[in-house]
Amino acid sequence: MTLRAVIYARYSSDLQSASSIEDQFRLCRERATRAGWQIVGSYEDAATSGASLMRPGIQRLQQDARERRFDIVISEALDRLSRNQADIAALYQNLTFAGTAIETLAEGRIDEMHIGLKGTMNALFLKDLAAKTRRGLRGRVEAGKSGGGNAYGYTVLRHMGEDGEIRRGDRQINEDEAAIVRRIFTAYADGMSPNRIADQLNREGIPGPRAGKWDKSTIHGNPKRGTGVLNNEIYVGRLVWNRQSFVKDPATGKRQARPNPESEWIVTEVPELRIIDQALWDRVKTRQEGRKIEQTDREAWERRKPRFLLTGLVKCGCCGGGFSTIGKDRFGCSNSRNKGTSVCTNRTGITRQELEGRILTILSERLMDPELVKVFVAEYIAERNRLAASHVDDRAVKQKELAKVIKDQDILVNALLVGTPPERIKAKMEQLETRQKQLERELATAPAPAALTRIHPRMADNWQERIRALIAGLTEPDREGEAREAIRGLIEKIVATPVPTKGRRMSLELTLHGDLAGILSLSLNVDQLAGQQKTSCEQEVEESVGFLVAGVGFEPTTFRL
Known part of the structure; x- marks a missing residue:
């Protein structure tokens, strides 16, 4: 072959x-x-x-x-x-x-x-x-050359040396880009935010580093790690290398940056590459110090819980980006604020109180419409019948195969009794015994066929009681955390799309995409609130809901308000 x-x-x-x-x-x-x-x-x-x-x-x-x-x-x-x-x-x-x-x-x-x-x-x-690469790069940096990559505002030169070898790593100031760097530093020192600077540059069609769009993080970066335009010391004639090292995560295969102690930094003076004068640099650093957020526990900061009920769940209907805080208790599109209207035109904001109020209204008053529940129950029963029939067929096939495996073993035993050499049938007998044990395990662990389980007709009423109890828990200190997490678990995402109103002002239309499995499970859990145990029937329905929703293709519940 x-x-x-x-x-x-x-x-x-x-x-x-x-x-x-x-x-x-x-x-x-x-x-x-x-x-x-x-x-x-x-x-x-x-x-x-x-x-x-x-x-x-x-x-x-x-x-x-x-x-x-x-x-x-x-x-x-x-x-x-x-x-x-x-x-x-x-x-x-x-x-x-x-x-x-x-x-x-x-x-x-x-x-x-x-x-x-x-x-x-x-x-x-x-x-x-x-090791050899780092040694070579260090030598280039100490000689004032590029240690890999390039900074915005400079052009990397390649030219032929006297010995005929190509020289790489030399840089010269790119005057067009250098003018943009000076403009960024001046605007920030004069009080303009990185958001607004990025927006203006994008509006004017000025390409950012690597010809991409400008973003506020491209400008302000991370002062501790020296990233971002405002923190790159090469603009004042200091080439700093080895601020961080990279370690590959064996689980993902991706590199992760880790800061190196300052004692390991390699610093070389390159005054011919200075773009920003010292006075302007100092003004920028002074403003950054005044706006610094003290974080006494960085890990705790990164692991903190969502600040508000709907933090991280709201998406922009225009660009798909996230909604974030744009003012005191007010949300808006992050891309529009950070990258400007050339990236996203959605400048319509919404107060936290209005956002949460409208979503809780959807959850408590519109989500469990009796007609929708009726449709779901019909689909649920049909799907349960199909799965039950499939389960019975699969069990019957395995039982039939097990009977044949046992019969084949008996045939081999009879062959031994009539004088067939054992070595001729040993391998086959081992295969049959292995398969027999596997089938017996699968049949023993598979659940027995069950009668069709029906959903309680008060499913919608149960939902109303449960969701109202959760909403009430948001105002109780000892239950607020639990209630918040339970409500967040019911929501897949919220899409906020600007629409015109009668007064020609823009408003946000909110589309709630619900987590159907979470919604149904919650509606079946009302008896536990009263201290009662669920019946085996209710327990069986609740356990099957997640499988049906995820595996069969029920669409997420969607409501618009």
Whole structure:
């Protein structure tokens, strides 16, 4: 049988030639031709590091392997697939489980020995490469050159040296961008907010760093980490490197920044790159100090609970961005405020009191309309009947298979009794015994067929009692936290869309998208408020609601007000 083969190729740096991919493909195709394999596909990751599996090409390859679309993967070398020891081991295990082999031009057919030895060597190579790279970057920074990347306001130069080598890392001031930097510093020092500065720049069509839109965080950044235009010391002729280091999170494969102590910073004076005079820089720093928010416990600050009942649940109907506080007890579109009306035109705000009042009205008065409940109950009963029939059929199939497995074992026992050598039937007997135990476990743990459970006709009344009790709990100190979390759990999101009113003023139309499983479970839980235990019937309905909503396709409840 002809093996179905695919090719994987990768090169790691945008400084390398893209032709490297084609070279790898050509060599791998030649290997497949010699072996008589059929090429059925190819995957590539260009200018992508092999230190992580978070690459689109390798992810597609693994997905197709799970679907058994090919039999063997060809690559130039094992380090093209991954240089991370844990990742290459996991990739090998996943492909082996899918029945897929790995063949490389450098190592041949890959087995556990290659994974152990080459994986270790590649991991050491990465560590050594990182150390050499940092050493080289430090030397460039101490010489006043770029240590990687570039700052807005400068152009990176490449030119030929006297020895014929290309010189990289030199920078010169980009006068057009430098004028924007001076404008930002002056505007902020004069009292303009980063929001307004970003809005004006976007309105004028001035491209930001990397040709993107300006955002307030691009301007004010993080003073402690030196990020943002207002905090970059290169604008006053000081090149600061090694403020932070990066560590890869093994769970996600993504890098996380960690600040380094100031004693490890590398600082080089580059007065020829100064854009901002010292007096203007000092004015900006003075204003930043006056606006600083003291955070005595940063971790507690980040883990704090939502400040208001609906914090984080409101989305803009124009751009899809979030709503945040734009004034005292007032919410508005974050994108419109932070990036300006060129990004989102929704400037209509709403007070917290009005927002919460309208949403609680929807929950308490409009959500459990009797006609909607009637429709849901009918759909629920139909779906329960279908699932019950499917459950019975599945159980019957397993019982039938178990009977056949036991019968086949009896046949093998009879064969032993008439003199058949045991070694001829030992493997088959072991397979049957394993399958018998598996089927018996599945039948023992599967719930027995149950009669159709009906929803209580007072479901809507129960909801009214429960939601009103929760709303009342918002005003009671000892119940406020619990009531707030319960109400938030009923809401998937709230979409706020500006609409004109009769007086030509804009108002917000609120569309509440409810969490149907949470809403139904809450409506079935009223008896516990009175200290009563739920009946087995009510308990069974409540447990099935979440499965039905999530697995069968009931649409979220949506109300507009």
